[in-house]
Amino acid sequence: xxxxxxxxxxxxxxxxxxxxxxxxxxxxxxxxxxxxxxxxxxxxxxxxxxxxxxxxxxxxxxxxxxxxxxxxxxxxxxxxxxxxxxxxxxxxxxxxxxxxxxxxxxxxxxxx
Amino acid sequence: xxxxxxxxxxxxxxxxxxxxxxxxxxxxxxxxxxxxxxxxxxxxxxxxxxxxxxxxxxxxxxxxxxxxxxxxxxxxxxxxxxxxxxxxxxxxxxxxxxxxxxxxxxxxxxxxxx
Numbered sequence: 001x002x003x004x005x006x007x008x009x010x011x012x013x014x015x016x017x018x019x020x021x022x023x024x025x026x027x028x029x030x031x032x033x034x035x036x037x038x039x040x041x042x043x044x045x046x047x048x049x050x051x052x053x054x055x056x057x058x059x060x061x062x063x064x065x066x067x068x069x070x071x072x073x074x075x076x077x078x079x080x081x082x083x084x085x086x087x088x089x090x091x092x093x094x095x096x097x098x099x100x101x102x103x104x105x106x107x108x109x110x111x112x
Numbered sequence: 113x114x115x116x117x118x119x120x121x122x123x124x125x126x127x128x129x130x131x132x133x134x135x136x137x138x139x140x141x142x143x144x145x146x147x148x149x150x151x152x153x154x155x156x157x158x159x160x161x162x163x164x165x166x167x168x169x170x171x172x173x174x175x176x177x178x179x180x181x182x183x184x185x186x187x188x189x190x191x192x193x194x195x196x197x198x199x200x201x202x203x204x205x206x207x208x209x210x211x212x213x214x215x216x217x218x219x220x221x222x223x224x225x226x
Contacts (some may be wrong), residue, residue: 013212034214036217042219043202043204043216043218043219043220044155044202044204044215045114045117045216045217046161046214046215046216061124089155098160098166098168099157099160099165100145100157100160101157102147102154102155102157102214103154104154104155105154105155
């Protein structure tokens with residue numbers, strides 16, 4: 001079946017630092033890829049998505065590019081803020097599978 | 113606000129009991145997904161319904177069952193509860209039935225089994 005692996009956290013950064021959270025996937029077809037964010041006490045919210053190879057998803061300063069050759073979808077942000085502190089989930093879906101697959105989540109802590 | 117509602121917000125019950133969690137999807141969304149989130153297992157997909165029919169099944173225990181009603185709300189039934197069932201249970205909805213697209217998550221129900 002499909003799987004998603006993302007780097008373990010917590011990731012601790014100072015405000016305005018550069019962020020990368022690695023995510024790789026395995027799939028039999030060509031799934032859509034997603035990053036969701038979960039703020040404390042809330043449900044997951046879609047942050048960005050990409051539906052095919054070389055697509056770049058972006059939102060709120062975050063970006064991720066669908067890399068078929070490396071089966072990756074790494075999340076990046078050039079300058080993080082304290083308000084970005086949350087848990088980030090990489091996910092895949094589709095590509096012939098009805099089953100959504102989530103990574104284990106990476107906690108990001110940003111200090112002022 | 114995602115438009116997905118879940119009740120109750122918190123639930124505390126004893127081992128061996130049965131509980132029902134309820135989810136109302138966003139208006140117009142036909143797909144409902146259920147997930148279990150725990151510290152040791154992360155976010156686990158349990159089951160999906162599309163327009164009243166079971167569409168996909170994940171790591172759902174036999175003690176758990178779900179259904180989606182004609183008005184599209186869904187219920188997750190957990191029986192013979194064990195301490196290890198303590199977790200956050202999320203419902204998500206999506207307008208898509210083919211494959212997996214964007215999902216809108218509810219705020220979750222926190223279940224504590226004592």
